[in-house]
Amino acid sequence: MKQERREHSKQASGKGKPNTYANRSPKPVRSLPLLIGRKPVMEALEQGTTIEKLFLLRTATGPEINSIKQLAKERNIPISQVPVEKLDSFTKAQHQGVVAWTSLLQYVELQDAISHVVDKGETPLFMLLDGVTDVRNVGAIARTALCCGAQGLILPTSHAASLTEEAIKTSAGALHKIMLCRIPSVQQAMDVLRLNGIQILGTEMRGSVPVYESNLKVPSAIVMGAEDTGISKEVLKRADQLIRIPMATNFDSLNVSVAAGMIMYEALRQRTLDV
CATH class of the missing domain: 3.40.1280.10 (SPOUT methyltransferase, trefoil knot domain)
Structure with a gap:
């Protein structure tokens, strides 16, 4: 059913809002508890920690990144490949191109x-x-x-x-x-x-x-x-x-x-x- 067109939909499509982060200062994001860095995220995935969403630097490569992607796919965890400015908006820590939101909820098959x-x-x-x-x-x-x-x-x-x-x-x-x-x-x-x-x-x-x-x-x-x-x-x-x-x-x-x-x-x- 066609639903109400909300203002945020226009923003999501890029209308009236820049499509890149180049001209904006990163802002703090109120979201969920964070896991920061390749090793912490990998360990969390291996231990079965419930993760709401995974953010990867678009240009990130290497065996660890491949393993993280594979584990996330197996567990149906959404992956968003983003520019470095997006990751920097989450944390000032050294994120190594990987940030994950841990979930406040549990999922079942x-x-x-x-x-x-x-x-x-x-x-x-x-x-x-x-x-x-x-x-x-x-x-x-x-x-x-x-x-x-x-x-x-x-x-x-x-x-x-x-x-x-x-x-x-x-x-x-x-x-x-x-x-x-x-x-x-x-x-x-x-x-x-x-x-x-x-x-x-x-x-x-x-x-x-x-x-x-x-x-x-x-x-x-x-x-x-x-x-x-x-x-x-x-x-x-x-x-x-x-x-x-x-x-x-x-x-x-x-x-x-x-x-x-x-x-x-x-x-x-x-x-x-x-x-």
């Missing part, structure tokens, strides 16, 4: 999350985020998802918001209570969901089925798209059904977290309140 839900005798309900990059939207979606009975939130490693303190605060702690699944891509998540008999519902303004006519009593995963562009074309093609939220006017500006809340409440209504 998607298959393990599905199995856990089924073993408890519950009907799976997952939220799959495709390109949602605003931490406040992710936090708000997690909060509503938990309240409406969804068991898990699925996040791809690319084009996704990092779960920072702000996301946790916006979620009112829900991000600590709902299962979080990180997976390389939305397409891979869809493959795992479908293999487990979970229908995939894409949300789209021109979806053929009003949300109240969709069957949300069965195992379901609801895909919510990016704040500015909605769900990607490939995901739209592969979804089992495209649903929409009927609106009284042609004003197509539902915020993604608001739209997610409306759909999840319909799932709650069908599963527990509909008689």
Whole structure:
């Protein structure tokens, strides 16, 4: 579903803002606890420390860098290759081209999350985020998802918001209570969901089925798209059904977290309140 175009989306695309760091002084970044340097990051990866995101200098090379990349890939940790100014904005310490954000949260494998839900005798309900990059939207979606009975939130490693303190605060702690699944891509998540008999519902303004006519009593995963562009074309093609939220006017500006809340409440209504 095409969502509200937010001001930050214009900044992300480079409009009205320089595309390089050359003309700006590095500013402190409020984020997550840091791991700084090649050896500390390598040791953390080998020990299984939960890492939210890895930042590598674009020009960094060598066996250690290759090993770090490989371990991060195996653990579905997002990697961002950045200029030195970005790394310098995180720390004044000698970073050797490597900085990692350690996570305040824990992640579970998607298959393990599905199995856990089924073993408890519950009907799976997952939220799959495709390109949602605003931490406040992710936090708000997690909060509503938990309240409406969804068991898990699925996040791809690319084009996704990092779960920072702000996301946790916006979620009112829900991000600590709902299962979080990180997976390389939305397409891979869809493959795992479908293999487990979970229908995939894409949300789209021109979806053929009003949300109240969709069957949300069965195992379901609801895909919510990016704040500015909605769900990607490939995901739209592969979804089992495209649903929409009927609106009284042609004003197509539902915020993604608001739209997610409306759909999840319909799932709650069908599963527990509909008689």
